[in-house]
Each structure stands twice: as structure tokens, then as C-alpha cells.
Amino acid sequence: MNENLTVVGGGVIGLSAAWRAARRGHHVTVFDPEPARGGASWLAGGMLAPVTEAWPGEEHVLSLGEESLRRWPAFARELAEEGADPGLAGHGTIVVAFDSADAGHLDILADYLRSLGRDVEQLTGREARRLAPGVGAVRGGLHVPGDLAVDNRKLLTALFDACVRRGVEFRRERVESLDGLGPVVLAAGAWTGRLHPLLESAVRPLKGEILRLRPRRGCLPPPPYTVRAMVEGRPIYLVPRADGELVLGATQYEAGFDQAVTARGVRELLEGAERILPGITEYELVEIAAGLRAASHDALPYVGELGEGVFAATGHHRNGLLMAPVTADAVVAWLAGEPPPDEIGAATPARLLEKERV
Amino acid sequence: MNENLTVVGGGVIGLSAAWRAARRGHHVTVFDPEPARGGASWLAGGMLAPVTEAWPGEEHVLSLGEESLRRWPAFARELAEEGADPGLAGHGTIVVAFDSADAGHLDILADYLRSLGRDVEQLTGREARRLAPGVGAVRGGLHVPGDLAVDNRKLLTALFDACVRRGVEFRRERVESLDGLGPVVLAAGAWTGRLHPLLESAVRPLKGEILRLRPRRGCLPPPPYTVRAMVEGRPIYLVPRADGELVLGATQYEAGFDQAVTARGVRELLEGAERILPGITEYELVEIAAGLRAASHDALPYVGELGEGVFAATGHHRNGLLMAPVTADAVVAWLAGEPPPDEIGAATPARLLEKERV
Numbered sequence: 259m260n261e262n263l264t265v266v267g268g269g270v271i272g273l274s275a276a277w278r279a280a281r282r283g284h285h286v287t288v289f290d291p292e293p294a295r296g297g298a299s300w301l302a303g304g305m306l307a308p309v310t311e312a313w314p315g316e317e318h319v320l321s322l323g324e325e326s327l328r329r330w331p332a333f334a335r336e337l338a339e340e341g342a343d344p345g346l347a348g349h350g351t352i353v354v355a356f357d358s359a360d361a362g363h364l365d366i367l368a369d370y371l372r373s374l375g376r377d378v379e380q381l382t383g384r385e386a387r388r389l390a391p392g393v394g395a396v397r398g399g400l401h402v403p404g405d406l407a408v409d410n411r412k413l414l415t416a417l418f419d420a421c422v423r424r425g426v427e428f429r430r431e432r433v434e435s436l437d438g439l440g441p442v443v444l445a446a447g448a449w450t451g452r453l454h455p456l457l458e459s460a461v462r463p464l465k466g467e468i469l470r471l472r473p474r475r476g477c478l479p480p481p482p483y484t485v486r487a488m489v490e491g492r493p494i495y496l497v498p499r500a501d502g503e504l505v506l507g508a509t510q511y512e513a514g515f516d517q518a519v520t521a522r523g524v525r526e527l528l529e530g531a532e533r534i535l536p537g538i539t540e541y542e543l544v545e546i547a548a549g550l551r552a553a554s555h556d557a558l559p560y561v562g563e564l565g566e567g568v569f570a571a572t573g574h575h576r577n578g579l580l581m582a583p584v585t586a587d588a589v590v591a592w593l594a595g596e597p598p599p600d601e602i603g604a605a606t607p608a609r610l611l612e613k614e615r616v
Numbered sequence: 617m618n619e620n621l622t623v624v625g626g627g628v629i630g631l632s633a634a635w636r637a638a639r640r641g642h643h644v645t646v647f648d649p650e651p652a653r654g655g656a657s658w659l660a661g662g663m664l665a666p667v668t669e670a671w672p673g674e675e676h677v678l679s680l681g682e683e684s685l686r687r688w689p690a691f692a693r694e695l696a697e698e699g700a701d702p703g704l705a706g707h708g709t710i711v712v713a714f715d716s717a718d719a720g721h722l723d724i725l726a727d728y729l730r731s732l733g734r735d736v737e738q739l740t741g742r743e744a745r746r747l748a749p750g751v752g753a754v755r756g757g758l759h760v761p762g763d764l765a766v767d768n769r770k771l772l773t774a775l776f777d778a779c780v781r782r783g784v785e786f787r788r789e790r791v792e793s794l795d796g797l798g799p800v801v802l803a804a805g806a807w808t809g810r811l812h813p814l815l816e817s818a819v820r821p822l823k824g825e826i827l828r829l830r831p832r833r834g835c836l837p838p839p840p841y842t843v844r845a846m847v848e849g850r851p852i853y854l855v856p857r858a859d860g861e862l863v864l865g866a867t868q869y870e871a872g873f874d875q876a877v878t879a880r881g882v883r884e885l886l887e888g889a890e891r892i893l894p895g896i897t898e899y900e901l902v903e904i905a906a907g908l909r910a911a912s913h914d915a916l917p918y919v920g921e922l923g924e925g926v927f928a929a930t931g932h933h934r935n936g937l938l939m940a941p942v943t944a945d946a947v948v949a950w951l952a953g954e955p956p957p958d959e960i961g962a963a964t965p966a967r968l969l970e971k972e973r974v
Contacts, residue, residue, distance in 0.1 A: 471879060474874070519900060519901045520832070520897065521896050525890070525897070531879070532879070540878055542876035543878065546904060
């Protein structure tokens with residue numbers, strides 16, 4: 259034990275892996291020009307919601323997400339024991355529909371989840387509005403009580419602090435080559451494709467804009483649930499924070515490595531949010547931001563050995579925060595030569611080789 | 617000469633007055649917690665456009681604005697001679713109309729301006745779009761060639777630097793009382809009402825939100841003119857900057873001293889701007905901000921002696937940048953015991969006493 263480990267990337271995946279490895283006695287070095295704050299996880303909404311993200315045909319994503327969700331409470335508790343509480347909230351999710359097309363979409367989702375034995379409750383418009391006061395004229399909804407949410411910025415700060423306390427070394431620089439780094443975890447999000455030939459065309463940036471709002475005096479407070487909806491075909495979510503802030507996300511574009519906040523993105527998010535929560539018009543718009551998710555060729559991440567001493571932990575798409583605990587556990591198992599969590603098997607980067615062969 | 621002068625407020629009015637007075641040999645002290653950057657002028661669009669702001673019944677505002685506009689080129693030249701060019705742009709204004717109601721509004725404005733002998737050119741929709749490529753499906757327009765625009769941030773920086781070079785002393789604090797300050801100019805914008813009983817109910821904050829955008833690669837560049845329009849009853853303007861930036865303003869609310877950027881304000885500005893310039897959707901949204909204009913009880917500012925040794929230079933509403941030169945000249949004339957510019961007469965605070973008497 260007490261081996262060295264290099265982690266490329268200081269977002270939620272890299273910091274989680276670094277912390278867990280350092281806790282097991284490894285000497286860890288994290289390379290990131292701006293750890294914690296520089297990437298997609300700093301901007302995220304923080305929903306830990308595998309069920310409302312589920313869709314027929316993506317069972318592996320659901321299973322992996324649910325497995326990670328099961329690991330979240332212990333992960334958060336252990337992090338809190340090291341000094342900083344990441345702010346896990348168990349307020350559940352409501353998905354609302356505004357027209358018959360959206361309501362039909364919810365029916366499909368509800369049937370699918372029931373067929374898998376998942377706990378969902380269908381709501382009339384009136385029931386949805388009773389659970390989430392302030393929500394607009396909805397036609398119906400789904401209530402998913404088991405979802406969690408985490409304040410992503412508290413979490414990243416807590417992870418960073420825990421890493422520092424555990425002796426993790428931070429190098430604020432970019433990694434150009436893996437030569438001589440020893441065992442290394444590639445967790446550089448959308449930029450990971452630049453680090454390994456097998457990932458080069460497999461990981462791509464998926465731009466997202468996200469806003470942060472805050473009720474002004476006299477405004478209706480945010481709903482006590484995470485509220486999701488499709489508005490004119492665009493998925494929108496509103497995640498309340500314990501401190502009163504409301505996170506509104508997120509657009510989704512293929513725009514290369516461009517990280518500019520666009521006029522269109524902000525306008526569409528605000529319009530969608532007004533449909534869901536009419537009172538949001540009077541909220542203060544505190545922050546506008548854009549970041550790059552790491553998308554994979556399918557909806558699953560790449561978590562597993564890429565080659566001798568090189569471990570991929572990337573391509574988490576919209577699920578980086580959700581899947582951080584199970585991914586970090588897979589890294590630790592790899593370092594110890596133990597078998598990884600069962601559900602991570604589907605995320606093996608070996609499927610890229612199969613894909614190439616086909 | 618070489619008397620002391622205190623200026624309360626380091627926005628465009630206060631800095632202009634301070635610079636001009638220091639140039640004449642006065643020893644000037646400016647009080648402002650955040651000179652240049654802290655107030656409404658830092659956020660402004662920088663239109664110097666008295667004609668397109670004109671409206672029947674507000675002839676005094678038009679005359680005063682035009683008089684100040686005439687003083688602008690020399691003001692800018694003298695400032696440039698002291699070291700920093702404020703970036704005066706002579707690109708004129710186009711006002712566009714999207715429906716028959718807006719077009720009717722433009723006809724009234726054109727008739728009115730012609731009756732006053734002002735130079736305006738009525739445009740068909742096609743002509744308007746030829747002058748300002750990228751403008752949406754407009755019904756008609758007005759071209760006002762004599763308007764100017766100034767980069768407000770360059771201007772404020774230039775004024776601040778010129779003040780420093782002329783020995784103006786800056787005290788980064790709020791003024792609570794005028795006792796013992798000697799001759800003093802009250803130029804604290806929306807906050808000026810707190811400094812003198814006569815202004816207390818006469819100057820009020822008028823909130824405005826304003827955005828700054830920038831074309832991304834592949835975007836149509838901003839139009840070469842300032843473009844103004846009414847969109848669903850809300851006045852919108854787009855002011856191009858020499859460096860490619862486009863300023864989009866401005867909302868107008870009575871909201872006390874609240875300076876929060878609201879979701880509604882941003883959404884309405886973006887929607888309006890998309891109507892005027894459809895390609896703006898792909899622009900980067902660089903900045904969202906809100907500030908407080910100083911509104912008066914009529915549309916004129918208060919410029920003149922309030923009492924022994926106390927001079928008002930406030931209440932400029934949407935016209936602070938435009939009216940800075942004539943206001944500064946009025947301050948200098950007051951200090952020298954000379955008559956002020958003729959057109960400033962209508963702006964005398966003495967009209968508040970008449971109002972009280974009625």
C-alpha cells in the first residue's frame with residue numbers, strides 16, 4: 259500500500275476518487291488548473307435523480323445510477339465526518355406536464371418505471387400543485403419520493419477540503435502526456451478525450467447553460483421539491499437549495515469546446531421556468547453560466563481500465579454528481595485489485611473496442 | 617481662485633464637474649464609495665441622442681439635450697488632450713417600428729421633429745434594413761444622422777484619470793451631512809434626495825436593467841447604427857461599441873433602491889432584442905446588470921443653486937451622459953459667478969419651490 263496515484267481532473271469525479279484513495283492510504287496527486295471550481299460539476303444542478311432521468315432502453319444507466327444513489331448517504335456521511343457536510347437534501351422530485359403530449363410522455367415513464375418495480379406516484383394537476391405550491395397550470399405529474407439532491411458547490415468544497423486534509427497534493431496545471439505518471443485516473447470530463455487515443459472520439463463536450471436565482475422580498479419561495487418538466491420539447495429543472503437559492507437548468511447543445519453563455523440559452527431557460535413557476539419572474543437572476551458535460555457515445559460513462567495503469571472515469575454526461583460515489587469506489591477497487599461494483603461492468607471502456615470491431 | 621470645491625458623487629456628472637472645475641484651478645474633493653464604477657453611468661448605454669428621445673411637450677428637455685450634444689465634441693476633444701480618448705462615435709440612430717401602432721408612433725415623432733426644424737429621414741422597412749443589416753422584419757423607421765454615442769466605461773475611466781491628473785482628491789466614503797463642506801455640488805444620482813430637504817421627494821430611483829453582448833464566431837456583426845424600437849410597448853435600444861460589444865437596454869421600473877437583476881427584466885430585454893436583431897440569439901451574453909437612474913418630478917434634471925454654496929446637479933433620468941458637458945459648464949459658471957448656459961435655466965431647482973407653492 260501507500261502507492262502513488264495520479265488523478266487528472268479536479269471535478270466531482272476526480273476529487274471523489276482522490277479523496278477515497280487517499281483515505282485508503284494512497285499518496286494522491288490531482289492535476290487541474292482550477293480544482294473544484296473550474297469544470298461542469300461546479301455549475302451543475304445537483305440532482306441525484308436516476309429514476310426521473312430513466313428512459314426505456316437505458317436500463318444500464320438506471321441501474322448504475324440507482325446503485326450510486328444507494329451509496330450516496332454513506333458517502334455524504336463519511337465526508338461530513340471528515341469535517342464538511344455536503345448538504346444532501348431528501349426532498350424528492352416532481353415531474354410536471356403542461357399539455358397532453360408531455361402528459362403522454364409521463365405516462366410512458368410511469369409505466370416503464372412500474373414495470374421495473376420502481377416507486378412512482380402519478381399526480382393530477384391539482385395534486386402536483388398542492389405538493390409544489392407556485393407551480394403553474396399543470397395537467398398532471400409524477401412524484402418520485404426517493405430522489406436526493408446535493409448542493410454541488412458545498413459538495414465540491416467539502417471534497418476539496420477533505421482531500422487537502424488527507425494529504426492530496428494539488429498541481430494547478432494541465433496534463434499533456436501520461437508518460438511517467440504511474441497509475442493514473444483520467445477524470446478530466448469533456449477534455450478527457452485529449453488524454454488517450456481510445457477516448458479521443460468517444461468523449462465529446464456537451465454544452466449546457468445554467469442559471470441561479472434567488473427570491474427577492476415579497477416573492478413566493480421556491481417549491482420544496484425538485485421540479486422537472488418538458489417545456490416545448492426542452493427539459494427544464496428547478497432545484498431548490500437550503501439557503502433559498504434556486505438552480506435552473508439546463509440547455510444542451512453540441513458546440514465543441516465553446517463555453518459562452520448565449521442570449522438564446524438564457525431566454526429559453528427563463529421562458530421555460532416562467533411556465534413552470536410563474537412567480538420566478540420577480541426572482542433575482544444571480545448567475546448565468548455555461549459549462550461542458552462529458553458525453554459518451556451511449557448514455558453510460560466510461561469507468562474501467564483503459565490499459566496498464568490507466569483508468570478511465572469520465573463520460574458521465576448529466577450524471578457526474580449522481581455517479582461520483584460508485585465511480586470512486588470502482589477506482590479504489592481497481593487500486594486494491596478487488597472486483598468493482600457489479601453495476602459498473604456495463605460502463606467498461608472495453609465496449610469501445612467492441613464498437614471499433616463492429 | 618483656487619477655492620475648494622466638494623463634489624458628492626463620482627458618476628459621469630460628478631466627475632465631469634470635478635474635472636472641469638479642477639481645470640479652472642479649483643481644489644476639488646470627490647466623495648464616492650466607488651467612483652466611476654459604482655453608479656448608473658457605469659451601466660449606461662451611452663447614447664447621446666436627444667432627438668430620438670424627444671416627445672411633444674418636452675421641448676425644454678430637447679433643447680437642453682441638444683445644447684449639451686453641441687458641447688460634446690469639444691468636451692471629448694479636451695478630455696482626449698488630457699490623455700484619454702472617451703471614444704465618441706458618430707454613427708447616428710435608427711428607430712424602427714414593427715407594427716402599425718409603432719409606425720404611427722414614429723410618424724408623430726417625425727412630424728414633431730420636422731415642426732421644430734430637426735433633421736430626420738423617414739425610412740421604409742427596406743431602407744431601414746439596408747442601413748442596419750440584420751434587423752428583423754420592420755415596417756418602417758426613422759434615421760437621425762446627428763446622434764452620437766459614447767463608450768460610457770471608457771468615458772468614466774478617462775474622466776477619472778483626468779481628475780487624478782488635475783489633482784482631484786477622491787474620498788471613498790458616503791457623505792451623511794453637508795455641514796462644513798464649503799461650496800458643494802450634489803451629484804449623487806438617485807441617492808441625492810437624501811442630501812437636501814428640497815430634493816428629498818423630488819429625486820427618486822428609477823431602476824433599469826441592461827445587458828452586454830458580444831457576437832460569437834460565425835455571428836452576424838452588430839449593426840453600424842444605434843437601433844431603437846418599441847417592442848410590445850417597451851422601449852429597447854441596441855448600441856454598438858467600437859470593440860464589437862453590443863449594449864442592450866433598458867428596462868424601467870419604480871422599485872425603490874432595489875438593484876437586483878430580475879428574471880423578467882432579462883427575459884424581456886432578450887425577447888425584444890431578438891425581435892429587432894434576430895441573429896442576437898447566438899451572441900454571447902457577457903454581462904447582466906441593474907442600476908438606478910435619478911428621476912426628477914418632470915423630465916428635466918435639477919441643475920442650479922439650491923441655497924448658499926449648494927449646487928444641485930442631479931435628476932438627469934436617462935440623460936446623464938448626454939447632459940454631462942452642459943451640467944459641468946453650469947457648475948463652472950456658478951463657481952466663477954458667471955451666467956450659466958441659457959438652456960439650463962429650465963432645469964433650475966427653483967421650480968421645486970414654485971411646485972410647493974401651488
